[in-house]
Amino acid sequence: MNRKQTVIFGIHAVESALKQRPRDIRVLQLVEGRDDRRLNALAGLARNQGVSIERVSKDTLKEMSLGRHQGAVAVMAGASVGGAKKELLEADLPELIAQQDGPGLWLVLDGVTDPHNLGACLRSADAAGVTAVLIPKDKSADITPVVSKVACGAAETVTLVKVTNLARALETLKQAGVWVYGMAGEAEQTLYDVDLRGSVAIVMGAEGDGLRRLTRETCDGLVKLPMLGSVTSLNVSVATGISLYEVVRQRSLVAN
Incomplete structure (x- = not known):
């Protein structure tokens, strides 16, 4: 080979x-x-x-x-997989926001380094109809053959934005009217307590370490998923799927 x-x-x-x-x-x-x-x-x-x-x-x-x-x-044929339908950079973010018709749904992954987790997150993002997925250019898994395999085709359909400065990208979203919610286990309110029917960004932290300090401080608010059993946290890809579909659920109630 x-x-x-x-x-x-x-x-x-x-x-x-x-x-x-x-x-x-x-x-x-x-x-x-x-x-x-x-x-x-x-x-x-x-x-x-x-x-x-x-x-x-x-x-x-x-x-x-x-x-x-x-x-x-x-x-x-290329030197890298580069599977995303639209792989954009931070400079493309304002134009992407301007093109959004209706409430946007943004998934932000703050340093997810496991390719299996990234692939699973992309699969959930595609299924939930996200506007785009934001990942840092550094300290994050890239689109590799493993990611593409786990994503089951979503790596070729989801719009991916690689940003140099994640906190700055979040500020760009906020200035455009997007509410930014970070998922954190120590948060006082749950995701179900928040109105997610407008344009929102869901920010997921890295495996183990969670959200970085600056990312945490840039969010409009921190929310959590209720943990009713003996475990204290969920795998990031599982938590991503649950969180995105709470947005889908709330918006479907409005549509109906």
Whole structure:
């Protein structure tokens, strides 16, 4: 394997790449000797998109991927995965805000470094219809093949904004009328006590350390999820999904 090559692997991630970024795929590699409906569907999609197909051995796919490939690996033409539909920088944030039609929903990840957590957060963000996900350029997981696999296609659809200064980016959101709420276990009020029907940003802290001091101080308020059992915290990706869907729930009540 050429270590400079980047790949996307897994049925859902490869399917999303074929639909969203076919020109970035150098070749689609499918395991040989398997008559599988899902793999055949990928092959048909690749042919329609003009993507070359190779049938290769299980050992070859195992070497190419970094996890459970499910018989499909897309070898990308670029030097990095860069899977996001729109990967923007902090300077693009004001224009992105201005383009928002209706209440925005922003997910801010303050230093999530585990690629599995980032992928799961992107998957929840896509499902909840977030406007964009903000992550720091440094001290954060990047979009890697593992992230793309865990995200099940969301890495190719979610708008991702990489910011140099997270606190400054939060101030930009606040100046545009976005209410910024940081998730913190020591908060006095729960997420369910807050009106989330307007434009809001949900800020999640890093695994273990939580929100950084400056991030915490920049938020309009701190909220928490009620913990009714013996555990004192949730995995960041689980907490993200719960928090985003509380926003969805409140807004659905208004719509109905």
